[in-house]
Amino acid sequence: MTTGKPLRADARRNRDALLAKARELFAGGCFDMRFDDFAKLAGVGTGTLYRHFPTREALAEAVYREELTAMCAHGRELQATLPAADALAVFLRGFVTHLDTHQGLARTLATLMASRTGTLAEGGRELGQVIADLLAGGVQEGAIRDDIGVGAVMMALQGICVACGEPGSRADADGTITLVLDGLRHR
Amino acid sequence: MTTGKPLRADARRNRDALLAKARELFAGGCFDMRFDDFAKLAGVGTGTLYRHFPTREALAEAVYREELTAMCAHGRELQATLPAADALAVFLRGFVTHLDTHQGLARTLATLMASRTGTLAEGGRELGQVIADLLAGGVQEGAIRDDIGVGAVMMALQGICVACGEPGSRADADGTITLVLDGLRHR
DNA sequence: CAAAATATGGAGACAGTTTCCGTTTGTCAA
DNA sequence: TTGACAAACGGAAACTGTCTCCATATTTTG
Numbered sequence: 001m002t003t004g005k006p007l008r009a010d011a012r013r014n015r016d017a018l019l020a021k022a023r024e025l026f027a028g029g030c031f032d033m034r035f036d037d038f039a040k041l042a043g044v045g046t047g048t049l050y051r052h053f054p055t056r057e058a059l060a061e062a063v064y065r066e067e068l069t070a071m072c073a074h075g076r077e078l079q080a081t082l083p084a085a086d087a088l089a090v091f092l093r094g095f096v097t098h099l100d101t102h103q104g105l106a107r108t109l110a111t112l113m114a115s116r117t118g119t120l121a122e123g124g125r126e127l128g129q130v131i132a133d134l135l136a137g138g139v140q141e142g143a144i145r146d147d148i149g150v151g152a153v154m155m156a157l158q159g160i161c162v163a164c165g166e167p168g169s170r171a172d173a174d175g176t177i178t179l180v181l182d183g184l185r186h187r
Numbered sequence: 188m189t190t191g192k193p194l195r196a197d198a199r200r201n202r203d204a205l206l207a208k209a210r211e212l213f214a215g216g217c218f219d220m221r222f223d224d225f226a227k228l229a230g231v232g233t234g235t236l237y238r239h240f241p242t243r244e245a246l247a248e249a250v251y252r253e254e255l256t257a258m259c260a261h262g263r264e265l266q267a268t269l270p271a272a273d274a275l276a277v278f279l280r281g282f283v284t285h286l287d288t289h290q291g292l293a294r295t296l297a298t299l300m301a302s303r304t305g306t307l308a309e310g311g312r313e314l315g316q317v318i319a320d321l322l323a324g325g326v327q328e329g330a331i332r333d334d335i336g337v338g339a340v341m342m343a344l345q346g347i348c349v350a351c352g353e354p355g356s357r358a359d360a361d362g363t364i365t366l367v368l369d370g371l372r373h374r
Numbered sequence: 375c376a377a378a379a380t381a382t383g384g385a386g387a388c389a390g391t392t393t394c395c396g397t398t399t400g401t402c403a404a
Numbered sequence: 405t406t407g408a409c410a411a412a413c414g415g416a417a418a419c420t421g422t423c424t425c426c427a428t429a430t431t432t433t434g
Contacts, residue, residue, distance in 0.1 A: 008380055008431060035420065045383030050423065113351060151355070152362025159346025161299060168338070175339025179370030187369075193402060221390065232414030237392065311407055 015052050018042045022063050023160060027103035057115070060108040063122055067105055068123045071098065077132040084137025085144055089181050095157075096173045099164050110161035113154065127156055138184070145186045156180050202239050205365055206231045209250050213291035244302070247295040248310055254292055255310045258285065262317040271324025272331055276368050278321060282344075283360045286351050295352035300345045325371070332373045343367050 007015075021042035025033065033041075035056065041047035053059040075092070076089035099106040112124035131150055137170045138144030194202075208229035212220065220228075222243065226236035240246040261281070265274035286293040299311035318337055325331030345362045 015383085035423090039383090046423080047383055047425080048387095050380075051381075054423095055419060078395060110349075114236045148366060149359060151359030152366055153357050155346040155356075155363045156343045156351050156366065159342040159344065159352055162297075162349055163342050163345055169342075172338030172342050175335045176342045176414070177242065178369050179335060179339060179343065181370070182374075183347060183366030183368070183370035197399060200411080221391070222392095226414090226416060233392080233416095234394080234414055238428075240410075241392095 011052075014044050014048050018049060018052055018059070022059055026060075029103060029117060031104065031107060033116060036164060040176060057081050057108075057111050060104070061112065064105050064108045065123055067102070068109075068127065070097070070150070072126050074129045075088075075134065079134055083143065084141055085185075088090060088134040088138055088144070089182075091131075092157075092181065096160065096170075096177055099161065100170045100173070103165050106161045106164035110164075111117055113158045113161065135184075143186055144184050148184060153180055153184075195275060195364060198239075201231050201235055204231060204240055205236060205246070206249060211247055213247075213250060218291065218294060231297055233332075233368070244295075244298055246301065251295045252310055254289070255296075255314060258282070259313050259317045261323065266321055266324060270330065271321055271328055272372075275321040275325055275331070278318075279344075279364050279368065280361075283347065283357075283364055286348065287357050287360070291350050293348045296350075297345065297348035300341065300348065311367070318344075318355050322371075330373055331371050340371075 018039075021038070022103075025041075027039070035049065038165065039046045042049070053062065058075050075087070075091045081087070082090065088125050109127070112121055115121055128150055131153055135144060135148075135150055135153070139146045148171075156176055156179075160176055163169050164173065204227075205221055209226070211228055212218075212225070212228075222236070224235055226233045229236070242248065260279045262274070265278050268274070286296075296311065296314070299308055299325065302308055318340055322331060322335075322337055322340065326333045343363055343366075350356050351360065
């Protein structure tokens with residue numbers, strides 16, 4: 001679904017320019033710029049921007065897909081090397097640390113998680129799947145209770161994503177993760 | 188801060204008409220109506236609407252302030268009649284049940300919690316204070332761990348508010364609350 | 375190199391928001 | 405009562421940001 005057609009040379013060039021500029025702006029903490037102006041800034045026309053990325057979320061998703069995929073891969077790697085419950089803990093802690101220094105990703109995830117429908121949510125689902133697998137592994141090992149679904153964990157994560165960026169939110173986010181992890185432990 | 192000036196008769200009438208219509212619409216699940224049309228629907232001019240409620244959030248806050256205050260009162264009542272840890276559990280469970288059937292409140296809270304600044308967040312802070320007190324009570328009783336702040340709980344709650352309304356979210360929200368409550372238990 | 379396919383850019387239509395100010399309504403003192 | 409003043413009204417018009425459309429330009433292909 002990522003690759004549909006070969007894409008013409010100038011098209012790819014423009015697309016890359018857009019992504020590069022978006023990455024630059026996001027990194028600088030600028031998220032709510034006028035969509036039209038953004039096109040100008042990237043050196044392309046409005047139409048071109050809209051053809052490549054019909055919505056803000058589409059752009060954000062494209063920018064962070066790689067990063068998100070890397071995180072998911074990391075999660076699976078952890079699952080392969082540690083007991084699932086430990087892997088989950090390490091993964092979630094790392095997740096928060098990463099979000100704390102990558103505002104843009106946090107924002108994007110907050111949006112992606114909220115919109116469960118459409119191709120846009122793809123990235124969100126991928127993350128959900130990784131966590132679901134970690135959870136299932138932990139249940140099988142007997143370290144994690146079996147009466148809580150992924151959705152419950154994702155909801156807490158969503159809260160973290162949304163609130164991320166406020167001053168002092170890091171400590172709170174860590175606390176939330178602690179609650180989730182301890183709450184999940186099988187008694 | 189609620190009462191600043193005596194407010195003229197017609198002004199109060201219009202204000203009440205706006206609030207009544209808003210309540211009616213929110214109850215019917217209509218949240219994103221055009222702000223202009225809403226004024227017409229309530230039988231006042233656009234200017235009047237804006238004079239009374241400069242933003243959507245201001246309107247939403249006014250509509251739900253009562254309801255929110257009632258919930259906070261309920262929480263304090265629980266604290267007075269039950270061991271704090273139990274009171275917290277009952278309160279949070281009730282909270283989710285209430286949100287599940289009051290979409291508008293969930294949405295409003297999601298917004299209020301997100302914007303920590305300004306008078307608008309007042310309602311959010313009130314809720315936070317109640318939970319903070321319940322938490323503190325539980326710590327004093329020795330039933331609740333003392334290394335987790337209110338912020339951590341609020342973050343999870345925020346996730347619930349944001350995600351609320353999706354099909355099947357109720358079960359997940361209950362799960363999240365379970366995680367929080369079990370995670371908070373002193374071991 | 376010409377034709378066909380693909381992509382571009384930006385003007386302008388559109389939708390929703392917000393301001394502004396001439397008119398109306400309410401209040402209060404005489 | 406009534407007149408004068410303040411407070412509030414309403415809705416037209418200006419504004420702001422989004423998105424579409426198509427004549428023009430670029431790339432690819434035969």
